Amino acid sequence: GAVVSQHPSRVICKSGTSVKIECRSLDFQATTMFWYRQFPKQSLMLMATSNEGSKATYEQGVEKDKFLINHASLTLSTLTVTSAHPEDSSFYICSARDPQGQDNEQFFGPGTRLTVL
Amino acid sequence: EDQVTQSPEALRLQEGESSSLNCSYTVSGLRGLFWYRQDPGKGPEFLFTLYSAGEEKEKERLKATLTKKESFLHITAPKPEDSATYLCAVQARGTSYGKLTFGQGTILTVHP
Numbered sequence: 525g526a527v528v529s530q531h532p533s534r535v536i537c538k539s540g541t542s543v544k545i546e547c548r549s550l551d552f553q554a555t556t557m558f559w560y561r562q563f564p565k566q567s568l569m570l571m572a573t574s575n576e577g578s579k580a581t582y583e584q585g586v587e588k589d590k591f592l593i594n595h596a597s598l599t600l601s602t603l604t605v606t607s608a609h610p611e612d613s614s615f616y617i618c619s620a621r622d623p624q625g626q627d628n629e630q631f632f633g634p635g636t637r638l639t640v641l
Numbered sequence: 642e643d644q645v646t647q648s649p650e651a652l653r654l655q656e657g658e659s660s661s662l663n664c665s666y667t668v669s670g671l672r673g674l675f676w677y678r679q680d681p682g683k684g685p686e687f688l689f690t691l692y693s694a695g696e697e698k699e700k701e702r703l704k705a706t707l708t709k710k711e712s713f714l715h716i717t718a719p720k721p722e723d724s725a726t727y728l729c730a731v732q733a734r735g736t737s738y739g740k741l742t743f744g745q746g747t748i749l750t751v752h753p
Contacts, residue, residue, distance in 0.1 A: 528684075530684075558740075558741075566745065567728065567743040567744060567745045567746055568685070568728070568730075568741075568743045569743075570740060570741065570742075573740065615682075617684045617685075619684075628672075628673050628690055628732070629675060629687045629690055630675075630687070630741065631687065632677075632684035632685045632686070632687075633684050634683055634684045635682070635683060635684045637682070
């Protein structure tokens with residue numbers, strides 16, 4: 525299957541700082557990528573859909589000014605958590621759909637564990 | 642609103658003890674139902690996509706089936722390495738490709 529990478533895998537930051545997470549599709553071009561967050565022992569919640577060359581689409585209740593998404597190329601999307609606070613601590617996972625894929629599946633990155641002190 | 646409910650929340654099996662996981666869903670027109678496996682601290686790994694009632698797919702010890710209201714993931718003669726959280730997700734018609742609604746998952750533990 526297609527490969528999606530994320531960087532960093534783990535980040536610890538102080539409250540009030542901003543953190544950028546990168547998501548890359550390694551062997552396919554993804555016009556659309558997706559950002560999820562997952563709290564301990566809970567399922568994945570879609571935060572936003574990242575569209576190459578246009579604005580991201582945010583799910584209800586997600587602050588677009590706090591979670592900045594940029595999809596500057598067909599293989600890279602970034603999520604910036606601005607002015608992070610302890611309640612933003614979570615597991616952030618990106619995914620991408622391979623347009624050439626046969627099964628309409630999304631491929632997920634390995635996730636980024638964010639801890640805000 | 643699309644909803645996905647998985648049961649049981651946790652399942653403990655002995656190696657070789659076959660069982661099934663359930664995924665009940667309500668969706669305004671199903672485009673696809675997806676099964677993923679997630680290991681601790683990692684992103685979900687794709688297993689299957691099912692599109693219509695009556696469809697079945699198999700991969701090694703796993704078989705997924707679909708009806709109009711639910712999907713089952715059957716695990717035959719599981720091994721300890723099958724231990725993981727199994728996630729079910731639906732994609733509705735009329736939504737952008739890729740928008741998935743996930744269930745809360747079933748944590749499977751297989752003891753040797």
